[in-house]
Amino acid sequence: MIGGLLFGVFVLLIVVGAPIGVAMGLAAMAAVAAANVDQSWFGLLAASQNALAGIEKYPLMALPMFVLVGSIFDRSGVAQRMVNFATACVGRGPGMLPAVAISVAMVLGGISGSSVANAAAVGGVMIGAMGRAGYPAPFAVSVVGAAAATDVLIPPSIAFVVYSVIVPSASVPALFAAGMIPGILAGIALIVPAVLLSRRHGFGARDQALPKPPFWKSLAEASWGLAAPVLILGGMRIGLFTPTEAAVAAVVYGLFVGMVVHKTLRLRDLPGMFREAAEVSAVIMTVIALASIFSYSVNTLGLADPIVHGIQALGLGSFGTMCLVIFAVLIVGTVLEGVPIFLIFLPVLAPLMQAFQWDTVWFGVLLTMAMAIGCFTPPLGVNLLVACRMSGVGVEKTLPWAAWLVATFVLAMVAVMVMPGLATWLPRSLGY
Amino acid sequence: MSGILPVDGSGIEQLSAEAGDQPCWHVEDVVATVCMALLMLITLANVVVRYFSEMSFAWTEEVSVIVMVLMVFAGAAGAAIRNQHIRIDLFSNRGSQARQRGMALVSLGATVVVFATLAVLLGRTAFDEIRYEELNTLNLPRWWVSVPEALLCALVAVRALGIRMRRAKESS
Amino acid sequence: QGALKSEYRMSSVLPPAFAWGRAAETWARLMREGGQGRMNVKAYPGASLVQGDATRELTALRQGAIDLVCGSPSNWSGTARELGCFSLPFLFPDHKALDAVLNNSAFVSQYFDAVRRAGLEPLALGETGFRQLSNSKRPVHSPADLKGMKLRLPPSPMMSDTFQELGANPTVMSWADAQPALASGAVDGCENPMELFFASKMNMLGQKYVTKWNYMNEVLLFAVSRSTWEGLGKDERALLRDSAQAAAKAQIAEVRKFFAEDLRQAAAVNVAVYEPTPAQLQEFTVSTRRSYARWKAQISPTLVGAIEQIVQNSRKA
Numbered sequence: 001m002i003g004g005l006l007f008g009v010f011v012l013l014i015v016v017g018a019p020i021g022v023a024m025g026l027a028a029m030a031a032v033a034a035a036n037v038d039q040s041w042f043g044l045l046a047a048s049q050n051a052l053a054g055i056e057k058y059p060l061m062a063l064p065m066f067v068l069v070g071s072i073f074d075r076s077g078v079a080q081r082m083v084n085f086a087t088a089c090v091g092r093g094p095g096m097l098p099a100v101a102i103s104v105a106m107v108l109g110g111i112s113g114s115s116v117a118n119a120a121a122v123g124g125v126m127i128g129a130m131g132r133a134g135y136p137a138p139f140a141v142s143v144v145g146a147a148a149a150t151d152v153l154i155p156p157s158i159a160f161v162v163y164s165v166i167v168p169s170a171s172v173p174a175l176f177a178a179g180m181i182p183g184i185l186a187g188i189a190l191i192v193p194a195v196l197l198s199r200r201h202g203f204g205a206r207d208q209a210l211p212k213p214p215f216w217k218s219l220a221e222a223s224w225g226l227a228a229p230v231l232i233l234g235g236m237r238i239g240l241f242t243p244t245e246a247a248v249a250a251v252v253y254g255l256f257v258g259m260v261v262h263k264t265l266r267l268r269d270l271p272g273m274f275r276e277a278a279e280v281s282a283v284i285m286t287v288i289a290l291a292s293i294f295s296y297s298v299n300t301l302g303l304a305d306p307i308v309h310g311i312q313a314l315g316l317g318s319f320g321t322m323c324l325v326i327f328a329v330l331i332v333g334t335v336l337e338g339v340p341i342f343l344i345f346l347p348v349l350a351p352l353m354q355a356f357q358w359d360t361v362w363f364g365v366l367l368t369m370a371m372a373i374g375c376f377t378p379p380l381g382v383n384l385l386v387a388c389r390m391s392g393v394g395v396e397k398t399l400p401w402a403a404w405l406v407a408t409f410v411l412a413m414v415a416v417m418v419m420p421g422l423a424t425w426l427p428r429s430l431g432y
Numbered sequence: 433m434s435g436i437l438p439v440d441g442s443g444i445e446q447l448s449a450e451a452g453d454q455p456c457w458h459v460e461d462v463v464a465t466v467c468m469a470l471l472m473l474i475t476l477a478n479v480v481v482r483y484f485s486e487m488s489f490a491w492t493e494e495v496s497v498i499v500m501v502l503m504v505f506a507g508a509a510g511a512a513i514r515n516q517h518i519r520i521d522l523f524s525n526r527g528s529q530a531r532q533r534g535m536a537l538v539s540l541g542a543t544v545v546v547f548a549t550l551a552v553l554l555g556r557t558a559f560d561e562i563r564y565e566e567l568n569t570l571n572l573p574r575w576w577v578s579v580p581e582a583l584l585c586a587l588v589a590v591r592a593l594g595i596r597m598r599r600a601k602e603s604s
Numbered sequence: 605q606g607a608l609k610s611e612y613r614m615s616s617v618l619p620p621a622f623a624w625g626r627a628a629e630t631w632a633r634l635m636r637e638g639g640q641g642r643m644n645v646k647a648y649p650g651a652s653l654v655q656g657d658a659t660r661e662l663t664a665l666r667q668g669a670i671d672l673v674c675g676s677p678s679n680w681s682g683t684a685r686e687l688g689c690f691s692l693p694f695l696f697p698d699h700k701a702l703d704a705v706l707n708n709s710a711f712v713s714q715y716f717d718a719v720r721r722a723g724l725e726p727l728a729l730g731e732t733g734f735r736q737l738s739n740s741k742r743p744v745h746s747p748a749d750l751k752g753m754k755l756r757l758p759p760s761p762m763m764s765d766t767f768q769e770l771g772a773n774p775t776v777m778s779w780a781d782a783q784p785a786l787a788s789g790a791v792d793g794c795e796n797p798m799e800l801f802f803a804s805k806m807n808m809l810g811q812k813y814v815t816k817w818n819y820m821n822e823v824l825l826f827a828v829s830r831s832t833w834e835g836l837g838k839d840e841r842a843l844l845r846d847s848a849q850a851a852a853k854a855q856i857a858e859v860r861k862f863f864a865e866d867l868r869q870a871a872a873v874n875v876a877v878y879e880p881t882p883a884q885l886q887e888f889t890v891s892t893r894r895s896y897a898r899w900k901a902q903i904s905p906t907l908v909g910a911i912e913q914i915v916q917n918s919r920k921a
């Protein structure tokens with residue numbers, strides 16, 4: 001009954017287009033009030049307590065800092081120089097520019113924690129370049145959108161920061177390390193179809209005529225950007241920085257590169273960048289705060305238990321249940337993505353994880369892979385939308401190309417599902 | 433991260449805005465921006481001080497968390513003005529004008545109820561904190577933080593209402 | 605006195621894998637059984653009723669969001685500082701001293717009055733266990749060995765003060781960040797009850813040296829919010845108190861059994877445990893005297909003074 005109220009209000013508000021956090025918060029407040037009519041203030045004082053406790057967590061500080069890093073590197077001019085260098089490495093010809101776009105997105109993924117900033121940075125350089133070389137815009141947009149999705153797996157990643165805050169037994173450094181190999185795997189899984197599709201359809205034939213950038217000069221210019229992931233990941237590895245501090249170090253480094261080295265940033269750009277990062281972080285963290293009320297209500301009103309028991313009663317076993325869960329996340333991911341997916345699913349997934357004794361780090365990587373796929377599945381995928389806006393292409397036109405990339409990304413995810421070592425080997429050997 | 437922008441992508445103009453654009457600065461935008469800069473500076477100062485003196489200051493974490501929460505509520509108010517909160521408008525963008533308007537009203541009502549309720553609850557908590565003379569780990573009265581939080585929550589509700597009234601005026 | 609609630613929510617910090625969490629479970633079970641099903645009590649470990657933030661437990665109790673608590677009052681130091689009077693460094697040299705305090709009815713009633721002032725009805729006291737120092741660098745016999753050692757501490761200004769005065773280099777971080785920091789060598793050591801040390805396999809994180817110096821022991825308070833207490837009848841109140849006391853007794857016995865066996869357990873995993881001599885302990889105590897005095901004044905000179913008196917008398921006996 002109260003479960004129905006919670007679910008009903010939530011779905012109704014989502015359908016009418018209310019903010020996702022508001023839908024979770026109001027549904028939860030209604031359920032808490034209905035269950036506590038005999039209490040003072042209908043038991044709602046727990047709502048504000050939980051909303052605040054949900055975001056008053058120091059580890060969450062990494063989130064606004066990594067958003068800021070993404071925003072700064074988006075404008076620092078390192079993406080263009082990395083593209084030149086990558087082109088100098090792989091050369092020109094059909095399929096080479098998509099491979100360059102994906103590789104650069106992966107390296108930028110080692111700096112930024114957010115796939116949207118990545119899509120904006122890579123898209124800003126590559127969509128135009130691919131268009132000039134003869135790639136159809138819907139194809140270019142799909143490649144950029146999918147490539148940017150690797151950002152949530154390759155450390156640093158805001159997704160892992162949020163997951164760790166909700167599932168404390170999975171630490172941020174362990175998750176960061178665990179995302180590395182699956183992230184590279186996903187990148188390879190995208191490069192292969194992108195190259196094959198280009199060759200088969202003869203895309204990028206005009207590319208061959210263009211001159212190849214000189215190797216050493218482009219390496220020198222790209223080195224500032226290439227050094228950033230080393231600074232961030234290396235600094236964390238040797239214990240110089242916590243994840244939050246690594247992000248701040250990257251901010252300072254990115255400002256230096258953008259303002260002094262590449263001169264793409266001016267002092268008067270700073271307030272706008274800080275403001276944008278503050279608002280983007282606030283939007284995500286508002287959902288986290290309000291979702292904490294949601295998880296409180298699911299927790300105290302005993303709503304998760306019946307769902308968990310119901311799933312267990314299906315008798316699918318550990319692997320079958322995991323397939324079911326990931327499938328559900330993928331389906332919901334077509335219309336929704338990112339942090340909200342975690343927040344909606346985790347109150348139920350946490351007890352399931354416990355019941356089947358899934359490794360919390362491994363499962364976090366799988367969940368994040370499913371979430372990453374949602375970022376570039378039409379009709380609603382935030383990376384895809386960023387890239388579409390840049391090129392003026394309608395999202396529906398990307399379906400024939402995005403479908404291939406979704407399919408191969410899913411294969412990479414299945415590989416991590418079947419071979420947990422792909423995720424757990426690195427954190428284990430680093431001693432996390 | 434995905435989900436950084438509204439799922440309908442309506443924040444993208446802002447993301448790719450030309451550096452020369454001067455968007456309108458509301459008071460909450462200033463608060464959020466200053467909080468963001470403070471967060472960066474505090475953490476940076478901590479790293480530098482620790483590097484040179486092997487000391488670390490626990491209280492800076494407490495301060496950072498307080499600043500971060502204020503940034504969240506201020507940023508939420510700013511996002512309410514520009515309609516930037518993450519939502520799905522797959523369904524609410526369809527159907528007749530009247531149906532769309534009805535859906536928008538329900539959505540607005542929900543937003544106002546949630547943030548107004550939070551403001552009242554936080555106000556009530558602040559009242560308790562004053563009554564019990566509660567201190568935070570910085571040894572400062574807790575209500576110094578919860579009163580601004582309550583006010584910013586109320587501001588989110590006010591901003592959400594404001595944008596609706598402005599639109600109603602424009603359309604009439 | 606009103607009707608019974610459909611569910612009474614109990615907050616506890618550690619899960620049932622620990623004596624603390626088992627005590628919460630036991631208490632809840634005893635109430636359910638003793639009330640023949642009339643009292644439906646559920647324990648929520650991990651402070652999950654307040655999103656894992658144990659410092660909010662007391663406020664949530666006062667506001668009615670939590671009914672019962674099996675918790676450590678030092679977590680609520682911002683809200684009710686004097687309740688943390690047990691957690692000063694080197695206050696109890698051993699269990700004999702702790703027992704002398706916990707069995708002193710005059711002191712306990714004085715402490716319970718303070719709990720009532722904070723808005724709770726106290727029912728029983730357990731113990732969270734003596735906290736010991738561990739590190740990856742060297743055996744610690746005296747403050748000189750601690751010099752410059754990077755130690756992870758939970759967010760407690762008093763602990764930071766204490767270790768700074770001991771010459772160490774304290775770094776405050778959450779428990780989740782602590783393990784990778786220990787593994788990567790970003791910090792050298794930490795301080796925990798040995799139960800936590802073994803449960804989280806700290807020896808696998810390079811923590812080879814333990815100093816069993818009994819520097820701090822915090823009580824485990826079994827209490828009920830005032831509004832919930834006032835809504836209960838005489839029978840339920842008696843049930844609440846009796847079951848809390850039974851659970852606390854069992855909890856203390858478990859902690860003591862563990863304490864007695866931890867040397868053997870450490871030897872089995874090649875962890876070197878050093879037990880400082882009385883003279884060395886005195887050296888540690890003396891070097892933390894300034895922060896001790898500062899925090900005694902802040903927490904409650906009366907309550908801490910009473911504890912000191914009882915401990916001193918127990919030494920003579």
Ligand code: NA
Binds near residue numbers: 111114150154156
């Ligand atoms: Na990344």
Ligand code: NA
Binds near residue numbers: 333336378381382
């Ligand atoms: Na999607």
